[in-house]
Amino acid sequence: EAGVAQSPRYKIIEKRQSVAFWCNPISGHATLYWYQQILGQGPKLLIQFQNNGVVDDSQLPKDRFSAERLKGVDSTLKIQPAKLEDSAVYLCASSSVHEQYFGPGTRLTVT
Amino acid sequence: DQQVKQNSPSLSVQEGRISILNCDYTNSMFDYFLWYKKYPAEGPTFLISISSIKDKNEDGRFTVFLNKSAKHLSLHIVPSQPGDSAVYFCAATSYTGGFKTIFGAGTRLFVKA
Numbered sequence: 001e002a003g004v005a006q007s008p009r010y011k012i013i014e015k016r017q018s019v020a021f022w023c024n025p026i027s028g029h030a031t032l033y034w035y036q037q038i039l040g041q042g043p044k045l046l047i048q049f050q051n052n053g054v055v056d057d058s059q060l061p062k063d064r065f066s067a068e069r070l071k072g073v074d075s076t077l078k079i080q081p082a083k084l085e086d087s088a089v090y091l092c093a094s095s096s097v098h099e100q101y102f103g104p105g106t107r108l109t110v111t
Numbered sequence: 112d113q114q115v116k117q118n119s120p121s122l123s124v125q126e127g128r129i130s131i132l133n134c135d136y137t138n139s140m141f142d143y144f145l146w147y148k149k150y151p152a153e154g155p156t157f158l159i160s161i162s163s164i165k166d167k168n169e170d171g172r173f174t175v176f177l178n179k180s181a182k183h184l185s186l187h188i189v190p191s192q193p194g195d196s197a198v199y200f201c202a203a204t205s206y207t208g209g210f211k212t213i214f215g216a217g218t219r220l221f222v223k224a
Contacts, residue, residue, distance in 0.1 A: 102154030
């Protein structure tokens, strides 16, 4: 069974630039999550999708972050414009029940 | 508002001995508790879970204990192996139209050979 795929693995941008991350979840998983993980902290949920719909985006900074899930499968997360404090690892995960399966993450550095 | 707390940032254990990682939570409404393991440059991987109606779940060398009255859970690894060296995240899940999970800050385990 293929795991959760994410790209790119690493990205370096300057502040005020935009960036997009892509995620392909495990086939058949209805729920998809985007997390932000800052060094020394646990993953923090940004947005959660159930099929096409958003279940929880309460911690998504909506003035600069946006996300969509295409046809209930792939998902993209965008940051525009980026700030220095957005430097983190962005993790995508998918699940069918309570345990989640994570991709390798995208390490974003904003300079 | 930290609903899931891992108060030990790191733990060092000798190979072959027991590793005990601890986690405290504040919300009585969580349905499941989970442990994830994370190696550098990889995403977390699911290790073991326990339902809120149970008090123990075992899977090979890994056992999770849940003490609901104390709002405390622990992960026991016996015997510890050098390959167990990683960051361990405690997580708690509640179902409200979808499973919502909150993670602790993690404990870095060092297993010395």
